[in-house]
Amino acid sequence: MKIANIETFLFHPGSGKNLLFVRIETSDGAYGWGEAYVGVKKEVIVEKYINAMAPYLVGRSPYTIRHMAQIMFDDFAIRRTSVDFLCAWSAIEIALWDIVGKLSNQPIYNLLGGPSREKVRLYANGWWYGVTNIDQTVERALQVKEMGFTALKWDPFPGPWRTFITREEEDYAVDNVRAMREALGPDMDLLIDAHRRVAPHHAIRVARRLEEFDIYCYEEPCLSDNLDLVAEVRGSIATPVVTGETLYTKEQFAQVFEKRAADILNPDICAVGGILQMLDIAAMAHPHAVAISPHNYNSPIIGLAATVHLSALIPNFLIAECFINLSEACAEIAAPGLKIEDGWVDLPTGPGLGVDIDVDALRRRPYKDFPHKDMRQYWEEFPRKNYVWGVANVTR
DSSP states (O other), X not given: OOEXXXXXXXXXXSSSSOEEEEEEEETTSOEEEEEEOOOTXXXXXXXXXXXXXXXXXXXXXXXXHHHHHHHIIIIISTTOOOHHHHHHHHHHHHHHHHHHHHHHTSBHHHHTTOOSOSEEEEEEESTTTTOOSHHHHHHHHHHHHHTTOSEEXXXXXXXXXXXXXXXXXXXXXXXXXXXHHHHHOTTSEEEEEOTTOSOHHHHHHHHHHHGGGOOSEEEOOSOTTSHHHHHHHHTTOSSOEEEOTTOOSHHHHHXXXXXXXXXXXXXXXXXXXXXXXXXXXXXXXXXXXXXXXXXXXXXXXXXXXXXXXXXXXXXXXXXXXXXXXXXXXXXXXXXXXXXXXTTEEEOOOSSBTSOOBOHHHHHTSOOOOOOOBOOHHHHHHSOOSSOOOXXXXXXX
């Protein structure tokens, strides 16, 4: 039995970005689903990577997953890693595990040591997309609470991502979190995402002001390309610091431990190379008392299912991400999907990932471009001098 065909599908969920799925078929008719992490307006780039990688894989055994990962790094990437390469390989790797699980008639977590838990806790993200003020943010958050979630994440800072911001923008972030805590009460866990936005002095000052609101964690306060900056923030605040969304290799994560730069890591299973790479990273983190909170800006079908299998396996799991703005569209193609209730997801019990996709329904929502962002309204509300406009995704 050999890999016979690798097919990609771009899916437009109506919010956020297009999603990229891959379906791998074997010579005896077995198939598996995978998903690649993609960024808005860059989805087709990763799709091209997958299609270019396919000839290296067709004809190989679907069981030789770790060997194929090394071959793709050595012979396709020429031992030069990149996020697009790893996103593409992640989709292929997850699909191969789905096949192996189906051939073994076991869930993936049973093949890799068995589950450490019966359910996986989720926090909601994506719910705040499109809000333009604090009142709207609070209104949306209350809807998330009504859905049963007990944890949510959002970015309280206004405007585009810039290293240096004004005190007015700092104040807005603090007022945003204050309003959320007052509206949601003490039992909702508030996860703050700074999106690698700001310089350490901004990140530290805001984090200290937020401590009174009992923040669950403070994600990516600085650009993690320079982990010394992240470590500087971690050493200066009491709130647990998260990094890892923009780190992809074991070599990069080793530096996090060396520098004691984070309390929590949030790698994405659809971006770092798939299930085996995530297991390796979690194992590296464990002796350093660093928890894993998987990033998952992917579908609540394939990407989340892979995340759930990983989360079930590792002892240092904390909480996983779920983008609920993608849920309605993805429910139309899930056959079946995952059971999510009150902020928890049950472990799928079917073989492989335990989920499937209706290909006909998937084809009915093909790729569609998202419009550019218009930042003019922001600068009317937050004027400042000497600002240099960014180019990407900005309408002047």
